[in-house]
Amino acid sequence: MPDVSIRKIVTALDEIHHEGGPPAAQPLLRASILTVIANPYAGRYVEDIQPFMENLRPLGLMMAKRLVDMLGGDAKRVEGYGKGAIVGTGGENEHGALWHAPGGYAMREVLGGAKAIVPSTKKVGGPGTRLDVPVTHINASYVRSHFDAIEVGTPDGPRSNEMAVALVMTTGARIHNRAGGLAADAITGEDGLK
Amino acid sequence: MTAKIRKLTVWVEETLQEMGQEISPPTRKAVAAAVIENPFAGHYENDLSELMEIGAELGGLLGRKCVAALGIEPNAAESYGKAAMVGENGELEHAAAILHPRLGAPLREAVEKGAALVPSSKKMGGPGQVLDVPLGHKDAAYVRSHFDGVEVRLCDAPRADEILVAVAVTDSGRPLPRVGGLRHDEAQGSDGLR
Numbered sequence: 487m488p489d490v491s492i493r494k495i496v497t498a499l500d501e502i503h504h505e506g507g508p509p510a511a512q513p514l515l516r517a518s519i520l521t522v523i524a525n526p527y528a529g530r531y532v533e534d535i536q537p538f539m540e541n542l543r544p545l546g547l548m549m550a551k552r553l554v555d556m557l558g559g560d561a562k563r564v565e566g567y568g569k570g571a572i573v574g575t576g577g578e579n580e581h582g583a584l585w586h587a588p589g590g591y592a593m594r595e596v597l598g599g600a601k602a603i604v605p606s607t608k609k610v611g612g613p614g615t616r617l618d619v620p621v622t623h624i625n626a627s628y629v630r631s632h633f634d635a636i637e638v639g640t641p642d643g644p645r646s647n648e649m650a651v652a653l654v655m656t657t658g659a660r661i662h663n664r665a666g667g668l669a670a671d672a673i674t675g676e677d678g679l680k
Numbered sequence: 681m682t683a684k685i686r687k688l689t690v691w692v693e694e695t696l697q698e699m700g701q702e703i704s705p706p707t708r709k710a711v712a713a714a715v716i717e718n719p720f721a722g723h724y725e726n727d728l729s730e731l732m733e734i735g736a737e738l739g740g741l742l743g744r745k746c747v748a749a750l751g752i753e754p755n756a757a758e759s760y761g762k763a764a765m766v767g768e769n770g771e772l773e774h775a776a777a778i779l780h781p782r783l784g785a786p787l788r789e790a791v792e793k794g795a796a797l798v799p800s801s802k803k804m805g806g807p808g809q810v811l812d813v814p815l816g817h818k819d820a821a822y823v824r825s826h827f828d829g830v831e832v833r834l835c836d837a838p839r840a841d842e843i844l845v846a847v848a849v850t851d852s853g854r855p856l857p858r859v860g861g862l863r864h865d866e867a868q869g870s871d872g873l874r
Contacts, residue, residue, distance in 0.1 A: 493697040495706075499749070501688040505836075513687075616835075637835045640693070 490541050491524040493648065496640045499556050507662040515657040517556040518619065518636050519549045522643040522650045528576035529647065539584050546585075546592030546653070553655040554596055561597050565670065566632045566656035569593070570619040571608045574644035582608035585651045593624075593653060600624035601678040614641050619654045625675035630667025631659035683734040684717040686842065689834060690749045698855040707852040709830045711813060712745035714738055714845050721769035721841035731777035738845050739783035743790030746849035757791035758864065759826040761848045762798050763813040765805040767838035775802035778845055788818075791849055795872040796821040805844075808835050813848045819869030824861025825853035 500516040503509045523545070527535055554561050569589040571582035590604040605620035605627075616639035623629035636654045644650045659670065673680060690713075694706040716738075719730050739762075747754050762783060764775035779800050788794030799814035799821075811832045817823035830848050838844040853864060868874055 491697065493695065495694045495696070496691065497693075497749075498689055498691045501690075503685055503687060505686065641831045 490545050493522045493524070494640070494643065496520045497552065497556060498638070502661045505661050510661055514659070514661050515557050516636050516654065517553045518638050518652060518654040519552055520638045520640060520650050520652045521545060521549060522640065522648055525574060525577045525581055525647055525649045527581055528574065535581065535584060539587050542584060542588035542651070543591065545651070546588040547595065549653045550592040550596040553653060557655060557657055563657050564597055564655045565624060565658050566621045566634060567593050567597070567600065567604055567624050568619045568621040568636070568654045569604050569606045570617045570638070570652045572615050572617050572639070572644055572650040573608070573610045574646045574648040575610060575612055576646035577610065577649060579608060579610050581649055589651065589653055593655070597624060601675055602627045603678060611644070613643055613645060615639055617652065619652050621654060621656055623670060625678065626668065626673035627679050628668045629670050629673060630665055631663035631670060632656070634660055681737055682730060683714065683737050686715045686717070687837070688745070689713050690745050691832070692749050693830065695855045701856055703855045707850070707855045708750055709815070709848060709850045710746035710749045711830050711832055711846055711848040712742040712749070713832050713834065714742060715834065715837040716843050716845060718767060718770045718774060718841050718843045720774060721767065728773065728777035731774055732781045735778035736782035736786055738778065739847065740786030740790055742845065742847035743787040743849060746847060747790055750849065750851050752851050754790060755792040756851050757818060757849050758852055759815045759828070759850045760787065760791060760794065760798055760818045761800065761813045761815040761830070762787070763801045763811050763832070763846045765803055765809065765811045765838055765844045767840045767842045768804065768806060769840040770804070770843060772802060772804055774843060778843065787847060791818055793819055793869070795819045795869050797872060805838065807837055807839060808833065811844065811846060813846050815848055815850060817864065817867065819872070820862065820867035821873050822862045823853070823864050823867050824859060825857035825864060828854055
């Protein structure tokens with residue numbers, strides 16, 4: 487079973503005070519972590535790729551914990567999340583799908599059992615490719631104020647034999663959210679949707 | 681604070697491997713960026729002292745953010761750099777007013793010492809544009825292993841009436857330096873050059 491070989495880690499923390507409207511008393515925090523790893527299946531077609539999912543679990547946990555730390559260390563502060571992957575050109579989009587289970591599992595674990603599906607996106611791309619990682623509320627996917635996206639990427643990755651896996655977390659709604667819909671304080675938070 | 685900050689972002693990039701070689705400890709670069717309102721957008725102003733004051737504020741704020749993101753003592757910082765990108769309703773001289781007269785002293789306080797010139801770059805630009813922040817050793821500009829750069833990019837800034845200001849701090853040089861020249865451990869650090 488292939489190990490996870492990490493070449494680099496890029497973190498980013500956004501602190502948003504306003505976007506032209508009234509400055510928030512508490513700025514919105516948005517954290518992302520992107521890890522560039524070797525793609526053990528690059529360069530050829532491999533039928534059975536699932537063993538690598540198990541290897542990715544510790545990486546997912548490490549990344550999820552670092553996001554919570556970046557947001558102040560209290561998992562209860564986290565209200566939104568998302569995940570994504572950029573597969574280098576020697577691999578296939580399907581390799582990015584290996585990140586679904588370990589990335590999602592890790593964030594739910596660290597956040598103490600979040601209910602909503604973790605929104606995700608993936609693509610194949612070369613160094614410098616940017617990925618807009620979708621964000622939704624951790625307990626109720628329909629919370630409109632928390633729909634967002636965070637851009638991740640790094641100038642020198644993923645190389646062709648690599649993939650870059652991302653997790654993101656936020657502390658709340660868009661800074662001037664006022665587009666209506668289900669509000670965070672109106673959810674039941676049991677089915678992951680409403 | 682004179683600066684009207686819309687958002688702050690702090691990136692950290694850690695390199696654990698390069699060309700199959702383990703980098704131990706990993707090399708690490710931090711960049712902190714502030715997106716501020718340009719008080720002189722849309723009109724010619726001869727006296728740029730307000731931007732100079734903003735530069736002094738941001739040199740300290742962004743320098744401390746980098747050091748905090750690296751989790752190091754200030755004197756463990758090894759290289760630094762600064763850059764600004766002015767949105768389309770401003771002028772290049774606005775970047776110069778922020779970067780050159782007063783930003784350096786509080787940045788040097790944040791990294792303790794800093795005998796060397798802070799390398800810089802500037803340009804006009806719009807949202808999503810890349811700004812390359814040059815890096816040089818903070819006490820001895822000729823230390824060859826620490827000549828480097830780091831990219832900054834925000835998908836939503838600078839808007840026309842904004843300026844993106846970035847400060848970068850590292851606790852290390854390039855991952856596998858082997859092109860000779862003055863070394864970090866040979867630097868005197870008294871004249872800022874060697």
